[in-house]
Amino acid sequence: MSGLTPDSPRPTDIRLHQKSRLLEITFDDNTTCMLSCEFLRVYSPSAEVRGHGPGQETLQIGKEDVNITAISPVGNYAVKLTFSDGHDTGLYSWDYLYELASHYEALWRDYIGRLEMAGVKRKTDSNA
Template sequence: MPTPTEIRLKRAERVLDVSFDDGARFSLPAEYLRVESPSAEVQGHGPGQKVLVAGRREVGIMRVEPVGHYAIRIAFDDLHDSGIYSWAYLHQLGREYAERWAAYEQELAAKGLSREPPPRRRG
């Protein structure tokens, strides 16, 4: 399995750039990483239990932390931080970005949901 040679957080652009030793390079948007989080909160505890996460267009990444020599934990500014992104999963997310993103947008539309965050309450 490919191993990252560089992981660079671009906070202002809300992107995580990942380069792998097989030559693959991916720029993964924070929103994409958030809605595809490997956490049980998003993926569920079994097949067919994945939760559709809406309203995260503006989500950012606060920090990226190593987990051993096999993964990273990403802390998002919506306070989600329980997903552990293995090297294999990061590589898969990069390879499958176009298909996964199109499916995500279709599912949002089918359920009448939006990528836009909910309006902020005053008071």
């Protein structure tokens, strides 16, 4: 993943819809996305989730009901999301949020596939 450049899309609006547990992000290139709190939690950029190298990722399970309890700006390049399960160590850069938005479908299918391979059933079958 590349770093921020002057041409990198940047959020112009970030809104949390707590009831539906969706984070709505609008970027300055007119891209708008709705990312579920579960999706953002399981794709946290933290070392706790991603590990310290390829193959060291930790599959996150039981995150269907997680919500975001706080959104804190980090400089003018990222936000720190605090989740209802206490997780708060991931810094979501603008580039990473844009990457998640751009590849949402494939990433979600990958996550569901990894859960199935691990024999884990999600509580709900709704699409996050």
